[in-house]
Amino acid sequence: MAKVTFDYSRTAQFISKEEVENSKVLAEVAKKVLVEKTGAGNDFLGWIDLPVDYDKEEFARIQKAAAKIQSDSEVLLVIGIGGSYLGARAAIEFLRHSFYNSVSKEVRKTPEIYFVGNSLSTRYIKDLMDVIGDRDFSINMISKSGTTTEPAIAFRVFKEMLEKKYGKAEAAKRIYATTDKARGALKHVADEEGYETFVVPDDVGGRFSVLTAVGLLPIAVSGADITKLMEGAASGRELALNTPFEENDAVKYAVIRNILHQKGKAVEVLANYEPSLHYVSEWWKQLYGESEGKDQKGIFPASVDLTADLHSMGQFIQDGSRIMYETVLEVETCEDEIVMGEEAVDLDGLNYLAGKNVDFVNKSAMNGTILAHTDGNVPNLLVKIPAQDEFSLGQLFYFFEFACGVSGYMLGVNPFNQPGVESYKKNMFALLGKPGYEAQREELLKRL
Numbered sequence: 110m111a112k113v114t115f116d117y118s119r120t121a122q123f124i125s126k127e128e129v130e131n132s133k134v135l136a137e138v139a140k141k142v143l144v145e146k147t148g149a150g151n152d153f154l155g156w157i158d159l160p161v162d163y164d165k166e167e168f169a170r171i172q173k174a175a176a177k178i179q180s181d182s183e184v185l186l187v188i189g190i191g192g193s194y195l196g197a198r199a200a201i202e203f204l205r206h207s208f209y210n211s212v213s214k215e216v217r218k219t220p221e222i223y224f225v226g227n228s229l230s231t232r233y234i235k236d237l238m239d240v241i242g243d244r245d246f247s248i249n250m251i252s253k254s255g256t257t258t259e260p261a262i263a264f265r266v267f268k269e270m271l272e273k274k275y276g277k278a279e280a281a282k283r284i285y286a287t288t289d290k291a292r293g294a295l296k297h298v299a300d301e302e303g304y305e306t307f308v309v310p311d312d313v314g315g316r317f318s319v320l321t322a323v324g325l326l327p328i329a330v331s332g333a334d335i336t337k338l339m340e341g342a343a344s345g346r347e348l349a350l351n352t353p354f355e356e357n358d359a360v361k362y363a364v365i366r367n368i369l370h371q372k373g374k375a376v377e378v379l380a381n382y383e384p385s386l387h388y389v390s391e392w393w394k395q396l397y398g399e400s401e402g403k404d405q406k407g408i409f410p411a412s413v414d415l416t417a418d419l420h421s422m423g424q425f426i427q428d429g430s431r432i433m434y435e436t437v438l439e440v441e442t443c444e445d446e447i448v449m450g451e452e453a454v455d456l457d458g459l460n461y462l463a464g465k466n467v468d469f470v471n472k473s474a475m476n477g478t479i480l481a482h483t484d485g486n487v488p489n490l491l492v493k494i495p496a497q498d499e500f501s502l503g504q505l506f507y508f509f510e511f512a513c514g515v516s517g518y519m520l521g522v523n524p525f526n527q528p529g530v531e532s533y534k535k536n537m538f539a540l541l542g543k544p545g546y547e548a549q550r551e552e553l554l555k556r557l
């Protein structure tokens with residue numbers, strides 16, 4: 110079976126074998142604490158068994174709802190932010206056509222999908238209304254808390270548009286709410302209005318929720334195979350839970366990043382060579398940023414899209430402050446083939462590549478860059494993804510989630526809370542005049 114693998118052989122000049130061995134005890138304790146659910150944040154570990162223990166009845170409802178949306182909608186709006194958005198977008202961009210929304214309907218076969226509620230931009234919302242026009246559309250509103258401002262505002266706007274178009278009763282049949290099973294404003298509205306609802310389990314935090322209805326409904330609407338995605342995640346779980354330390358890639362990734370952190374590497378740059386991985390990096394940034402960036406600790410998760418960013422950020426990575434290490438995401442196999450032709454007159458000087466695949470050029474750029482960055486004292490880690498398919502992506506999601514839990518415990522933080530995100534919310538509510546924030550409002554206005 111092809112599997113997602115982790116290769117840190119290129120860090121030999123930065124990390125000795127002994128250092129890795131010496132981390133074994135700490136890593137195994139961290140893994141035990143995670144799996145046995147005895148550590149901080151242990152009420153948010155539902156994601157560990159999710160790939161093998163999910164609600165099958167709800168899974169069938171997700172597929173049914175996806176089929177309905179595919180049959181009655183030209184456009185699906187996915188409203189959500191952070192963990193209620195990034196996983197679905199990562200999966201759809203990785204698994205489906207690079208130009209999913211613009212390619213012809215005959216090629217795509219499924220509704221166009223737009224993400225909104227992940228900013229407060231008036232321009233973006235207005236422009237999206239233009240894109241929808243008078244076409245049939247549905248909404249998947251996703252918010253675990255049911256109270257997050259950005260998606261709540263987008264939902265008000267697009268619900269109004271939907272109700273104007275179809276009337277309240279018909280619109281209600283086109284709204285799918287993914288939220289807490291009992292609490293929150295969204296659950297309340299859904300019950301009042303009769304929307305179909307899907308559950309974000311209590312014990313699964315937003316950034317770990319891609320394999321719940323949060324990710325699965327939009328992914329299924331896009332035509333990607335969510336059964337295979339879950340199978341991949343289940344095999345990732347098996348590997349993470351039941352492989353001994355020496356061969357355990359997820360645990361090793363946690364170990365290596367903690368060793369590099371202790372050596373002063375404050376930034377991890379996740380690099381990809383496929384544009385379709387861009388949102389996988391965005392998903393990964395939230396996963397690691399919210400999980401580890403606390404108590405004045407943590408590695409800052411950054412990302413680059415290569416080779417594009419080699420022509421911008423490449424200079425800094427090669428030659429700037431030596432604060433970072435790089436983790437490369439490599440998609441090992443490329444299903445498609447573009448072979449370079451030969452021209453009679455070699456005006457552009459590219460005839461030396463005649464007969465070669467563009468993917469060979471891409472992989473050569475990657476290998477050359479890994480060596481150059483290593484020579485520039487940027488330790489290089491490699492995460493290999495066997496293929497651009499659902500099974501591999503499911504494994505990859507699980508690999509990063511599990512490693513994140515182990516890594517957070519090794520760092521000595523609670524990887525499953527995010528107290529820091531509340532500060533901006535409090536200030537924003539105060540400035541907006543939300544009831545209950547009056548005193549804070551006065552204080553803030555004086556400072557502006």
Ligand SMILES: O=P(O)(O)OC[C@H]1O[C@](O)(CO)[C@@H](O)[C@@H]1O
Nearest residue numbers: 191192193252253254257315530
């Ligand atoms: O699903 P919700 O509750 O709207 O939250 C969205 C995101 O906002 C955060 O709570 C941060 O404010 C993230 O942790 C979460 O993924």
